[in-house]
Amino acid sequence: MAADPVPMPVPTTEHAAVRDPAIRATRTPSPKGVRWFKELGWRYLVALLAVAFALMPAYFVVLASVSPTATLQGSQLLPREVTTANYTRLFEVTPFWTWLGNSLKIAGGAAIANMMLSAMAAYAFSRLRFVGRRVGLLTILLVQMFPQLLANVAIFLFLVNVRGYFPAIGFGTQLGLFLVYLGGALGTNTWLMKGFFDTVPTDLDESARVDGATHGQIFVRIILPLSAPILVVAGLLSFIFLFNEFILASILLGQEDANQTLATGLYRFIDQNYGQQWGPFAAGALIGSLPTLLLFLFGQRWIVSGLTSGSVKG
Amino acid sequence: MSQQQTAGRGASDASRPAGGPNGRRPSREPFADRLAARLGSNSLTGLFFKLVFLGVVNGLALYAVSTLLPLRAWTPLLVVVVATLALDAVYLSRRTLPLKFLIPGTIALLVFQVYPVLYTAYIGFTNYGTGNVLTQDQAVDRILAGATRVPEGATRFRSTPLVDDADGTLALLLTDPDGDVFLGTADGLESIDEGDVAGEGRDIVVADRFRPLTLGEAQQREDEVLDFAVPISDERAAEFDEGVNAEAISVQTFTTAAVAVTALELDEDTGNIVDTVEGVVYEPVDGVYTAEDGATLRPGFRTVVGFDNYEQVLTSPAIRGPFFRVFVWTFAFAMLSMLTTFVMGLALAMALNDPRIKGRRLTRSLLIIPYALPSFMTALIWRGLLNQSFGPVNRMFGLDVPWLSSQAYAGALPKFSILLVNLWLGFGYMFLINTGALQAIPSDLTEAAKVDGASGWQAFRNVTLPLLLVAVGPLLIASFAFNFNNFNVVFLLTGGGPPIGGTPTPAGHTDILISYSYRLAFQGGRGQDFGLAAAVSSIIFLLVAVFSYIGFKRTAVLEEIN
Numbered sequence: 123m124a125a126d127p128v129p130m131p132v133p134t135t136e137h138a139a140v141r142d143p144a145i146r147a148t149r150t151p152s153p154k155g156v157r158w159f160k161e162l163g164w165r166y167l168v169a170l171l172a173v174a175f176a177l178m179p180a181y182f183v184v185l186a187s188v189s190p191t192a193t194l195q196g197s198q199l200l201p202r203e204v205t206t207a208n209y210t211r212l213f214e215v216t217p218f219w220t221w222l223g224n225s226l227k228i229a230g231g232a233a234i235a236n237m238m239l240s241a242m243a244a245y246a247f248s249r250l251r252f253v254g255r256r257v258g259l260l261t262i263l264l265v266q267m268f269p270q271l272l273a274n275v276a277i278f279l280f281l282v283n284v285r286g287y288f289p290a291i292g293f294g295t296q297l298g299l300f301l302v303y304l305g306g307a308l309g310t311n312t313w314l315m316k317g318f319f320d321t322v323p324t325d326l327d328e329s330a331r332v333d334g335a336t337h338g339q340i341f342v343r344i345i346l347p348l349s350a351p352i353l354v355v356a357g358l359l360s361f362i363f364l365f366n367e368f369i370l371a372s373i374l375l376g377q378e379d380a381n382q383t384l385a386t387g388l389y390r391f392i393d394q395n396y397g398q399q400w401g402p403f404a405a406g407a408l409i410g411s412l413p414t415l416l417l418f419l420f421g422q423r424w425i426v427s428g429l430t431s432g433s434v435k436g
Numbered sequence: 437m438s439q440q441q442t443a444g445r446g447a448s449d450a451s452r453p454a455g456g457p458n459g460r461r462p463s464r465e466p467f468a469d470r471l472a473a474r475l476g477s478n479s480l481t482g483l484f485f486k487l488v489f490l491g492v493v494n495g496l497a498l499y500a501v502s503t504l505l506p507l508r509a510w511t512p513l514l515v516v517v518v519a520t521l522a523l524d525a526v527y528l529s530r531r532t533l534p535l536k537f538l539i540p541g542t543i544a545l546l547v548f549q550v551y552p553v554l555y556t557a558y559i560g561f562t563n564y565g566t567g568n569v570l571t572q573d574q575a576v577d578r579i580l581a582g583a584t585r586v587p588e589g590a591t592r593f594r595s596t597p598l599v600d601d602a603d604g605t606l607a608l609l610l611t612d613p614d615g616d617v618f619l620g621t622a623d624g625l626e627s628i629d630e631g632d633v634a635g636e637g638r639d640i641v642v643a644d645r646f647r648p649l650t651l652g653e654a655q656q657r658e659d660e661v662l663d664f665a666v667p668i669s670d671e672r673a674a675e676f677d678e679g680v681n682a683e684a685i686s687v688q689t690f691t692t693a694a695v696a697v698t699a700l701e702l703d704e705d706t707g708n709i710v711d712t713v714e715g716v717v718y719e720p721v722d723g724v725y726t727a728e729d730g731a732t733l734r735p736g737f738r739t740v741v742g743f744d745n746y747e748q749v750l751t752s753p754a755i756r757g758p759f760f761r762v763f764v765w766t767f768a769f770a771m772l773s774m775l776t777t778f779v780m781g782l783a784l785a786m787a788l789n790d791p792r793i794k795g796r797r798l799t800r801s802l803l804i805i806p807y808a809l810p811s812f813m814t815a816l817i818w819r820g821l822l823n824q825s826f827g828p829v830n831r832m833f834g835l836d837v838p839w840l841s842s843q844a845y846a847g848a849l850p851k852f853s854i855l856l857v858n859l860w861l862g863f864g865y866m867f868l869i870n871t872g873a874l875q876a877i878p879s880d881l882t883e884a885a886k887v888d889g890a891s892g893w894q895a896f897r898n899v900t901l902p903l904l905l906v907a908v909g910p911l912l913i914a915s916f917a918f919n920f921n922n923f924n925v926v927f928l929l930t931g932g933g934p935p936i937g938g939t940p941t942p943a944g945h946t947d948i949l950i951s952y953s954y955r956l957a958f959q960g961g962r963g964q965d966f967g968l969a970a971a972v973s974s975i976i977f978l979l980v981a982v983f984s985y986i987g988f989k990r991t992a993v994l995e996e997i998n
Contacts, residue, residue, distance in 0.1 A: 168787045169795075173802045176864060179817055180805065182828045239541035246537035258538070265549060267984040268977055271923060272950065273552035275957045275970045276559060280552060287503055287512060305548020308541040337533060338482055368812050369923050369950075373958055385812040389928065396820045396827075407817055411809045418808035419801070 186404035208401035221387035229364035232303035239307035244315035294376030311356040318352035559970035566963025568736040575737035584696040595693040598646035620666030745971035758943035766948040770919040781866025803864040815928035847945025873907040
């Protein structure tokens with residue numbers, strides 16, 4: 123399953139720019155007063171406004187999660203008192219940890235499985251030459267243009283049918299949703315990994331082969347360890363995408379409360395109920411945002427390095 | 437891993453080019469013996485994993501076959517058998533090296549992505565939806581089973597509803613016109629003797645088991661009692677001088693019951709359902725058995741209706757109008773989302789791209805936060821923030837603006853809100869990539885332009901921007917494509933609303949095609965319309981295919997495959 127098609131940021135080269143003597147030469151001592159504002163000050167103002175815009179909703183959420191009144195009506199700019207009542211209430215009235223666990227389980231499991239399936243396919247496309255290789259690569263690219271969520275009706279009816287034969291993987295089961303997510307395994311990630319595998323020198327394979335390694339061993343012992351960065355990237359992108367996935371989860375998991383992911387569970391909890399449930403919801407939103415936020419902030423370097431060396435897109 | 441070869445010979449096989457004209461690896465046959473000697477334990481582990489893997493696969497397949505066979509579910513059975521045989525063949529053969537790596541993902545792709553897409557196209561040509569859920573055979577069974585009626589001159593009984601206190605089952609005490617008494621249960625009819633009925637009036641006990649329903653109970657279980665029917669065998673039917681069609685003694689009122697006959701029959705030759713009592717013929721028309729006078733038999737069944745769904749989208753005024761709006765807004769939404777985030781991101785990048793500014797790293801980390809949060813979460817949060825009566829945005833500024841629900845000017849305000857939220861979600865990302873792209877542009881280029889007399893704007897317009905677009909162009913296309921199907925933001929923020937008036941389908945002013953299709957299928961006001969939803973999805977498929985074709989033609993991606 124491709125992460126959202128927008129790839130992660132390319133690294134900025136600001137340090138290079140600073141180190142560039144030509145730029146350093148133009149670096150004059152900071153001007154003063156009106157001139158300072160005209161040249162630099164407004165830039166700080168812009169940055170401040172942009173940061174305020176970016177963080178305002180987060181501020182309101184943090185505020186609401188610790189405000190004593192559980193309703194939206196209690197919103198004010200500064201909390202009069204700080205309380206954990208909303209958190210307590212969230213855990214009382216919703217199976218929040220179950221939802222979070224479901225999300226981590228389904229998205230995490232599917233991300234790892236997708237990563238493995240993708241890596242295997244990428245190995246074949248990168249290292250082997252066979253009839254249909256070009257067609258296969260093109261097919262993957264083509265199929266990727268039609269995201270699964272567009273076929274949501276068909277997938278729903280399909281799993282309803284499957285339930286008739288195999289209740290364990292049919293409509294209303296997490297295993298069914300997990301399997302559906304596997305359908306997106308061969309996608310952009312395959313291309314991403316193939317690009318990376320292509321950069322691993324084939325001399326390594328050759329010498330391993332001379333030493334008697336099979337393709338399976340070359341794949342597991344040489345290519346996978348050397349490609350750890352791109353595996354992490356693909357896994358992370360996949361995980362973030364699946365953690366966010368709403369449409370298939372909402373139609374395939376059925377109505378049972380304990381069966382929901384964080385996305386569908388919180389939606390069902392808060393939809394139509396903003397007035398009453400805002401406080402507990404804010405608490406849940408804060409906790410639920412942490413996994414991807416942390417992954418993103420700490421994994422950013424990996425993501426960036428992996429993407430730039432993987433030569434992703436044409 | 438399961439794809440390992442079984443023995444040393446496997447290695448020599450693997451080292452051979454796996455077919456195709458491009459094989460570039462030279463054969464290493466001379467090394468085969470050496471390889472075999474060194475492989476030993478390694479390939480044994482490989483063999484072990486492979487056997488475990490295939491064992492699990494075949495075990496599951498056997499279970500699946502044993503489930504499917506008694507159900508006579510031939511199509512799924514075929515799929516399971518073919519997939520399992522394919523897996524076995526690929527992993528047990530030595531000639532299928534590439535497939536060993538490709539087949540797991542390929543099976544998943546075929547089953548959960550390719551098949552659903554094809555199935556969607558098919559459903560688009562059917563009437564699948566509420567009222568037409570069953571297959572034709574199932575629908576016929578339902579119709580025939582439910583269709584008994586009491587002909588004129590049928591034998592009528594005096595009847596007393598009874599109940600078994602032990603488990604609450606109902607029964608009937610029946611007296612026919614000759615004065616013979618019967619006990620009718622859900623299992624059938626049995627004659628009873630005087631002795632089986634003990635007691636008088638309210639205290640009657642029948643067959644030591646049943647007592648009459650009290651008035652209160654009869655009211656409480658009214659529907660159950662009136663639906664109650666005692667099946668009768670052919671011999672019994674003959675006793676009452678009824679034809680072989682006699683099906684049951686069904687309750688008419690609380691005190692009477694009568695022999696009912698099956699009135700409907702399936703005419704095997706024509707496929708029509710015939711009412712033998714009334715003499716009416718029902719023909720299957722678009723999934724519903726319909727008589728000449730327009731009377732129908734429910735439930736309907738799902739059937740291919742050709743281009744009806746597409747015709748509805750294009751010609752039915754109540755559907756065409758909203759669909760057209762959704763269609764236009766989808767493009768506008770994707771385009772404007774892309775443009776606003778790009779422009780704001782670029783402007784910020786240019787403003788902050790000055791080496792003298794301190795804290796740029798921190799700023800960057802803070803600005804990316806909206807992009808890093810789960811989008812389902814932020815969409816739900818913004819829905820609360822923009823809530824008309826409770827939302828902090830209105831309360832902070834003392835406003836009463838219906839950000840997400842205003843109907844005025846075709847929902848212009850909700851449209852604005854949704855673009856604003858999407859701007860908030862995406863500008864940090866655009867800021868990052870634009871910063872990167874700007875810094876990759878050599879500064880001597882713009883300086884040279886200025887030396888040549890270009891104004892700041894001209895230098896930007898004619899030098900910086902074209903170079904920038906080369907770098908971020910593909911990402912802008914990706915952004916457009918992503919927003920074209922950005923279900924989360926639309927559905928979780930506004931639910932597609934506010935509703936467009938005067939249409940039977942659930943269309944809203946902020947709906948994009950994908951959310952519209954979703955709501956047709958799963959939130960329909962007149963029931964779920966899978967057929968129409970799938971038709972809309974298919975239209976999106978076509979649009980995407982056209983974009984992709986144009987995109988492919990414009991980029992060199994096809995030539996890059998080697």
